[in-house]
Amino acid sequence: MSTDADLLDLAAGLFLLAAVAILWRRDVVAQTKWLIVQGAALTGIAVVLGADERHPELYAVAAGIGLLRAVVLPALVRRAIEARSEDRETAPLINIGASLLAAAALVLLAYAVTQPLVRLEATAAARALPVGFAVVLIGLLVLVTRRKALSQIVGFLLLDNGITAVAFLAAAGVPILVELGVSFDLLLAVLVLRVLTARLRAAFGSVDLDEMRELHD
Amino acid sequence: MNSMLLLTPIAAPLLAVLVYAGAGWRRATAHAGTAAAVLILAAGITLAVRVTRHGPLDTAGGWLRADPLAAFMLLGIGTIATIACAASPSYLATAGHGATSGSSRRYGLLVQCFLAAMSTAVLAGNLGLAWIAIEATTIVTAFLVGHAGTRAALEAAWKYTVLCSVGIALALLGLVLLYDAARHAGLTEADALNLPTLAAHARALDPAVVRMAAAFLLLGFGAKAGLAPLHAWLPDAHGQAPAPVSALMSGVLLPVAFSQILRIKTVVDTVVGVAFTRIMLLVLGLATLALAALLLVAQRDYKRMLAYSSMEHMGLIAVGAAIGTPLAITAILLHIAGHGLAKAVAFTASGHLYATEHTTRLDRVTGLARRNPALAAIFAAAILALLGFPPFSLFASELALARAGFAAHLGIAIAAALVLTLLAFASLARHTAAMLLGDGPPTPSPAPTANPASLSLASRTPLILGLATVAALGITAWPINTLLHLAAQAGH
């Protein structure tokens, strides 16, 4: 096995581990720190792929991704947290132990589902594709089972990191313009969610999503 | 010349954005938005004529492309945008939520950004650009939905942003998978998401990967189009947003998101056959239809009622897309046009209704026909159009849909859809009748200034024109006959 494949595997493993750690920790501050780790791992994947296929523009894209997902976005989430105990997820919809077991099942599911993609080409990058899918599924799990608004933002960022990982591992990214547009949209989406969180806190007093029950049929 | 024509629908709203950013919302600038919408309509008409005669146009290396489907959607966008933007000044004047000129300016800015994004999505020749535009609409409309600033509006805005962002992220995953398949089929990086190129090389794509991509794309764009399972944002967002914004969302956003599904369907069907998308769209469409019909029964809020009606019609459109024959696609395109116009009129009328009644609850509004005949007539006509009465075009399109369904041996699905539509018909008719007929509220309405003045002529005209167009479309499809057929071919 070449060192490039090893490095890629390490980065992919760290990527998945960060997702598991975000699922495990209750504290949104700790989750933000693991988001930074995940952003760094994603940048690592992009850099290794860039070195491997000798695409210099992948380095630029990797730098952009690193800046956005390891620095800017976690900082935005961190600033939205006020140092109140309300930002600790005390009662997720399924308890943490069950979430972890569900994550194990999701990883196996991701592995099974992505076999057609892995078969498309026989490189180390294609073999690491299930990792990206697993992170997408774990992000969806966080989105569905957490009650705090900030936890949902973290879940959404997990989802998007996973999709970017799939994009890189599958076909070395998407066209540069599309990547730029996607990143910009993601940044704006998180900004919008931050502003909404602030307004929600002002209107409702806390950001427990279960307390927002005024609209229902 | 081509570039100018293709760029106008995008540039005109952006110019209006600059106007609002610079000069704010004043009497002079209030109709800058309407002017931009009229320009979009004009560009749409010109493009429609050009495309019918000379075939598709493209510019910017294929990133912007006008084919018959795009021209048709642009016509729809232009018309509905004109109605909604014309109604905005009066809405903002009577909004009464402590509307400052700052919030009005933001409203004007965001609506124009929304129109620019919609035009881009429709004219995009590259799936990536279409995705970016549709994601941009989520971001832009988030604040529009929460414009009122109440707790309910903020809750609706949150739900809308989260659900639509998740849905569109799933669509991105599908796009990434499609790109992967395209690259492995030998397409270059610049061309891999280009729609005509994809259509041409469709047979070289790996079927299993395309199937996965199609599932994610249908789920993701379906979320934006209001299809189950990620539909929960629709009633909240449409119910809480300002009425012109609801009109725009129902009439423009939902169909444009669905048009992306139509485009993807063309490519996917060549690779994996018709059965996959047919089954998926049937399941999604019937589920949406069922949910909407069931939830319409016990509605208590007339704006949410209209929102569920939008969901019902999108479900019907999805079933039509599932059928997939040229007749079916023509039918759903006509349905998109008719529903969009009628729903826009209905929402705008509901905006005027809210201005006079100050409540959106169904049980507090009665005897409207007696108190405000003009508004009642317009609202009633819009609801009749939505219910599918002739001469309105929804009658013709639903009939054509049923015919196409039976011809394609999907009789059971069509029968189920018709039964559910009947259920929705009954609920909608009952609620509207309760609102319009009767003697009026026994106690005088709380606000002293609410002397239910008749609608001004300026407010009435766009609505009546809209209704007349829907009626005209129901009688004959001229002059868009050729355009409809060409667009259906493109979407088949």
Place this chain on the structure above:
Amino acid sequence: MLAISLVQAFLVLFGAPLLVGWMRQLRSRLEGRVGAGMLQPWRDLVKLLRKAPQQPEGTGPAFRIAPLLGVACGGVAAAAIPLLSTRTGLGAGADLIAVVALLTLATAALALAGLDTGTAFGGMGASREMTITALAEPAVLTAVFALATRVGSTNLPAIVAATLNHGARLASPATLLAAVALGVVVLAETGRLPVDNPATHLELTMMHEAMVLEYSGPDLALIELGAAMRLTVLLGLWSALFAPWGIATGTSVAALAIALAALVAKTALLGALIAVGEVFMAKLRLFRVPELLAGSFLLAVLAVTASFFLA
């Protein structure tokens, strides 16, 4: 060679209390106390062995056998694991699953002994201990699976030899994840923080101590020795699987001497890390322990899947 296995067993038998002493001494120094010295556990054992044997009324063979079984299982496990050399002479018997099963046997015997006493503390300790074991077993077996798929067999010397030959495998995600998962399990099985406090005698926090509350004299000496051997064996197993540098592949005296020095150094280092960690960690509440072990299981599952697709 069988001689090596016997040497390993005696090494663990005599060295285990020294390891425990080393950890306690380090912890005392870090907490600002003078400490009792590294030989104190041996002094305690000798003192206990000189006392008269006592057995509570009403207890039966389960109570008598547990201490012996603890020491015996520890000894056999020490013989099987390639601590000094991969030529342990036990052949196919040196199986990873067999070692795990031996250690579980010792735990089960102790739990039965705790139940046998008929006291509330015994029952409570036994039930807590078995909960932990039941939750840790899936993690252990899955991690074993992850390690075994690389090599194609669960034979310990084969696994260690394979790791020695392909050093780069240690940095792969599968091995790292399995290392963390097994690390958590080692802490759980040996009753260290954050799962169980080895120095506590409060009802709320006791697990291992509750089961052995009724033991005294030579039986208690054997229990303590068994627990110390268990710790040494598990630390030795972890270092053999994930840090096998120094383990001899032959039987030459020089290689064995190097292996001995390496073993002592690695075990002392791991023990020191655990002791230092314990100074800073607090014990987890009992109902949070399943969370920790579920996480360990998830990491082990990830290790297995990683070993399949991150080859």
